[in-house]
Amino acid sequence: MGDGGLQARTEGDADRLDAVFAALSHRSRRDLVVYLAARTDSPRMSQVAADRGVSPQLLNKHTAALEKAGLVRRVGDGRERRLVLDTMALIEAQQWIVRAREYWTARLDALDSYISTMEDDHDA
Amino acid sequence: MGDGGLQARTEGDADRLDAVFAALSHRSRRDLVVYLAARTDSPRMSQVAADRGVSPQLLNKHTAALEKAGLVRRVGDGRERRLVLDTMALIEAQQWIVRAREYWTARLDALDSYISTMEDDHDA
DNA sequence: CATCGAGTAAACCATATGGTTTATTATTCG
DNA sequence: CGAATAATAAACCATATGGTTTACTCGATG
Numbered sequence: 001m002g003d004g005g006l007q008a009r010t011e012g013d014a015d016r017l018d019a020v021f022a023a024l025s026h027r028s029r030r031d032l033v034v035y036l037a038a039r040t041d042s043p044r045m046s047q048v049a050a051d052r053g054v055s056p057q058l059l060n061k062h063t064a065a066l067e068k069a070g071l072v073r074r075v076g077d078g079r080e081r082r083l084v085l086d087t088m089a090l091i092e093a094q095q096w097i098v099r100a101r102e103y104w105t106a107r108l109d110a111l112d113s114y115i116s117t118m119e120d121d122h123d124a
Numbered sequence: 125m126g127d128g129g130l131q132a133r134t135e136g137d138a139d140r141l142d143a144v145f146a147a148l149s150h151r152s153r154r155d156l157v158v159y160l161a162a163r164t165d166s167p168r169m170s171q172v173a174a175d176r177g178v179s180p181q182l183l184n185k186h187t188a189a190l191e192k193a194g195l196v197r198r199v200g201d202g203r204e205r206r207l208v209l210d211t212m213a214l215i216e217a218q219q220w221i222v223r224a225r226e227y228w229t230a231r232l233d234a235l236d237s238y239i240s241t242m243e244d245d246h247d248a
Numbered sequence: 249c250a251t252c253g254a255g256t257a258a259a260c261c262a263t264a265t266g267g268t269t270t271a272t273t274a275t276t277c278g
Numbered sequence: 279c280g281a282a283t284a285a286t287a288a289a290c291c292a293t294a295t296g297g298t299t300t301a302c303t304c305g306a307t308g
Contacts, residue, residue, distance in 0.1 A: 014151045021154075025145035026296085027138045030220070037227035046254060058297065060256060065295090079254055079305045087228050094221045096154070097214055103161035104211050150266085170284060182267065184286060189265090203275040203284050 016070065020093045023069035028054070029062050033071060033085065042075065042082040140194065144217045147193035152178070153186050157195060157209065166199065166206040 023029055035052065036043075043051070049059045063083065066072040070089035074081045147153055159176060160166075167175070173183045187207065190196040194213035198205045 017154065018149050018151060021145045021149035022295095024220075025142050025149055027142060030141065030224075033224055034227065037224050044254080045256095055298080056255065057257090057299085061296075074255095081255070085228060087225055090221055090225055090228075094218060094225070096148075097218045097221070100154075100157055100161050101211055101214055101218070103158065104209060104214075146265095168284080169286095179268080180285065181269085181287090185266075198285095205285070 016089065017093065017096060019065075019069035020071065020089045023065045023071055024093070026062070026065075028052070029066055032062060032066065033090075036072070036083060036085040037087075042084045044080050044082055045074075046080075048083055140213065141217065141220060143189075143193040144195065144213045147189045147195055148217070150186070150189075152176070153190055156186060156190065157214075160196070160207060160209040161211075166208045168204050168206055169198075170204075172207055 024033075032048070032052065035048070045056065045059060045063075049056045052059070054062075063072060063074065067074070071086060073084050073086050075084055076082050148157070156172070156176065159172070169180065169183060169187075173180045176183070178186075187196060187198065191198070195210060197208050197210050199208055200206050
């Protein structure tokens, strides 16, 4: 392949990355991820809504966005449901960025050696 | 602070992250970043449009989104302008993710030791 | 069973976004 | 100068998104 795995392998992968980045493009959703990451338990929806000072309906919508991205899951089938973080998607997003930066770094290195060559030529 | 720098320091920082993640939430813009990262030169707009099979107008719009995120800059004041990648914003996004994951990892470690404790209790 | 409460869905509105078509603004070059 | 061309702006449309208000479902509890 030779692309370091940067190209999405399937349409679904691309859609997934779309959803992950879109979910993270909103401050209150990022904050929600942090909020979840920082606790040791999985709080109930109402708990989250109260803690974050947001209406249950809006929380529901943001949760849906995070769910679509695979960043979060709702667990429990009773009347109370709990929100749990799922960082696999986060890792995927990070990997995309890392790989893009690796490309760029390689480019910088190439430029570096190019410049060195020029300087060597100049020195010579 | 104690938040590992995860909280955005200013409103502007948050807006910036919003813009970065929003820019990356679109496949063709991600591909554009990769395209730029993979070359050693800074192509002209028309070149990019041709290479990526997209209309100049649409490229302009996507470029505006990437510019707003600080991921890309246009250089040159002549009639031909070149597109250059700027990965600082990319690094910021990566750092946000890394820090969020660090939180989560800490949580996992805590859970781990909690479970160990339980097992120890059980064993005892 | 009646009700209360947690969670969700639906309707609705304002604004943002992706994309095309059309029009403008330069800037090079014959 | 005048035509061709790179780049961008504007107008416009369809759809998506964030957010509020209203309404529904369903399980627990008196």
